[in-house]
Amino acid sequence: MKAVQFSRFGGPEVLEIVELPDPHAGAGEIRIKVRAAGINASDWKKRQGLMDPELPQTLGYEAAGVVDELGDGVTGVALGDEVFGISPGGAAQSELAVLSFWAPVPPSLDFAGAAALPAATETAARALDQLGVTAGQTVLINGASGSVGGAAVQLAVGRGARVIGTAGPANQDYVRSLGAVPVVYGEHMVEQVASEKIDLALDVAGSGVLPELIKLAGGAGNVLTVADFQGAQQYGVRFSRGDSGRALYILGELGDLIAAGRFSMPVGRTFPLADVAEAHRVGEAGRVRGKLVLTP
Numbered sequence: 114m115k116a117v118q119f120s121r122f123g124g125p126e127v128l129e130i131v132e133l134p135d136p137h138a139g140a141g142e143i144r145i146k147v148r149a150a151g152i153n154a155s156d157w158k159k160r161q162g163l164m165d166p167e168l169p170q171t172l173g174y175e176a177a178g179v180v181d182e183l184g185d186g187v188t189g190v191a192l193g194d195e196v197f198g199i200s201p202g203g204a205a206q207s208e209l210a211v212l213s214f215w216a217p218v219p220p221s222l223d224f225a226g227a228a229a230l231p232a233a234t235e236t237a238a239r240a241l242d243q244l245g246v247t248a249g250q251t252v253l254i255n256g257a258s259g260s261v262g263g264a265a266v267q268l269a270v271g272r273g274a275r276v277i278g279t280a281g282p283a284n285q286d287y288v289r290s291l292g293a294v295p296v297v298y299g300e301h302m303v304e305q306v307a308s309e310k311i312d313l314a315l316d317v318a319g320s321g322v323l324p325e326l327i328k329l330a331g332g333a334g335n336v337l338t339v340a341d342f343q344g345a346q347q348y349g350v351r352f353s354r355g356d357s358g359r360a361l362y363i364l365g366e367l368g369d370l371i372a373a374g375r376f377s378m379p380v381g382r383t384f385p386l387a388d389v390a391e392a393h394r395v396g397e398a399g400r401v402r403g404k405l406v407l408t409p
Contacts, residue, residue: 114132114133114134114135114136114207114208114209115130115131115132115133115207115208115386115409116130116131116132116133116171116204116206116207116208117129117130117171117172117173117206117207117386117389117407118130118131118133118169118170118171118172119160119168119169119170119172120168120169121168122160122161122162122168123160123161124160125157125160125389125390125391125393125394125397126390127160128160128389128390128393130386130387130389133171133204133207135209136202136204136209136210136211137182137211138182138183138184138187138211139184139185139211140184140185140186141184141185141186141187141213142184142187142211142212142213143180143182143183143184143187143190143196143211143212143215144180144181144182144183144184144209144210144211144212145176145177145178145179145180145181145196145209145210145212146178146179146181146208146209147176147177147178147205147206147207147208147209147210147409148177148178148179148224148228148408148409149176149177149178149223149224149225149227149228149383149406149407149408149409150173150175150176150177150205150206150207150210150228150406150407150408150409151173151174151175151176151205151228151229151230151231151232151404151405151406151407152173152206152389152392152393152396152404152405152406152407153174153175153232153233153260154396155174156172156173156393156396157393157396157397159172160172160393170203171202171203171204171206171207172203172204172205172206172389173200173203173204173205173206173207173210173407174199174200174201174203174205174231174232175197175198175199175200175205175228175229175230175231175232176197176198176200176205176206176210176212176228177195177196177197177198177218177224177225177227177228178195178196178197178210178224179193179194179195179196180192180193180194180195180196181193181209190215194217195217195218195224195227196212196215196216196217196218197215197216197218197224197227197228197230197231197364198212198213198214198215198216198231198364199212199213199214199215199231199232199235199361199364200212200213201213206386206389206407206409207386207409208386208409214231214361214364215364216364216365216367216368217368219367219368219371219372220368220372221371221372222371224408225380225383225406225408226378226380228406229260229378229379229380229403229404229406230364230367230378231364233260233261233263233264233378233404234264234268234363234364234367234378235355235359235360235361235363235364236261236264236317236339236353236355237261237262237264237265237268237317237363238264238268238360238362238363239353239355239358239359239360240265240315240317240337240339240353241265241268241269241272241315242360243337243351243353244313244315244335244337245313246269246272246274246313247272247273247274248272248273248274249273249274250274250275250312250313251274251275251276251277251309251310251311251312251313252269252274252275252276252277252311252312252313252314252315253276253277253278253279253306253309253311253313253314253315253326253329253330254266254269254276254277254278254279254293254314254315254317255279255298255314255315255316255317255318255320255322255326256279256280256298256316256317256318256319256320256340257276257278257279257280257284257288257291257293257295257317258278258280258281258284258287258288258402259317259318260378260403260404261317261339262278262280262317262318263287263288263291263378263379264376264378265315265317266278266288266291266292266293267291267292267370267375267376267377268363268376270291270292270293271370271375271376275294276292276293276294277293277294277295277296277306277309277311278291278293278294278295278296279295279296279297279298279302279318280295280296280297280298281297281298282297284402285297287402298318298320298322302322302325303325303328303329306329307329309329311329311330311331311335312330312335313330313335313336313337314326314327314329314330314335314336314337315336315337315338315339316336316337316338316339316340316341316350317338317339317340318340319338319340319341319344320341321341321344323336323338323341323344323345323347323348323350324348326350327348327350333348333349333350334351336350336351337350337351337352337353338350338351338352338353339352339353339354378403378404379402379403379404380403380404380405380406381401381402381403381404381405382395382401382403382405382406383405383406383407383408384405384406384407384408385407385408385409386407386408386409389407392405392407
């Protein structure tokens, strides 16, 4: 199968399309013919050598496509079904991918829209769970216009929380459309929300504002970040990572939320698999709102 791989760390130019052996579904897994695979910021961090040291590496933890192989013990899904989900092997940006957790593609979405969902929604749901967000609370979400931030806003509103979301000036209306009270991030962010009683704060932007969030939320114990590992260590804030327990249940809930008009995840641009280097350039530049998706 054709797949994205890099054999040295560096810029987007190190990305290659290579031939790899076809993967096969193990017990409790399925294999799909990939129709779309999501791109995340972790992809260029891996490519730059900021995460995993080994080489070569493949990319991609989320994909959507058509089931073409079932592992032992799998029930409730059939060959030919259209599904989206999480690929534990990190090689979903390819022609074939093995999924360990999956759900049916929501009827209103195409494959690209479905492939945009798993990573951002799981991260957002996990963070809200670990913070303990419930109805009646006021939650400040730093970075509310991105994929994870937008998902967190919508899921928190769905839990009955009041959400204040920070974003750039151009994204204020978008954050408002998600159900949050928009606030412009920057040096005057604290003054803008100083009159609010903030119960909890979630940082998905990693923009160095953990001290401000701690002040607003009344202590480090009320703050969680998914994007600032060093800051979390420095200020005693919880850092959420997948190996501390995933919120995979959210995949099965998204279909109903989308059908009810209570959740959406915009796709910013799609790229052919061969244009993965250009997709990285666009993603790192940060000028496109919405998820970037590869379409093998």
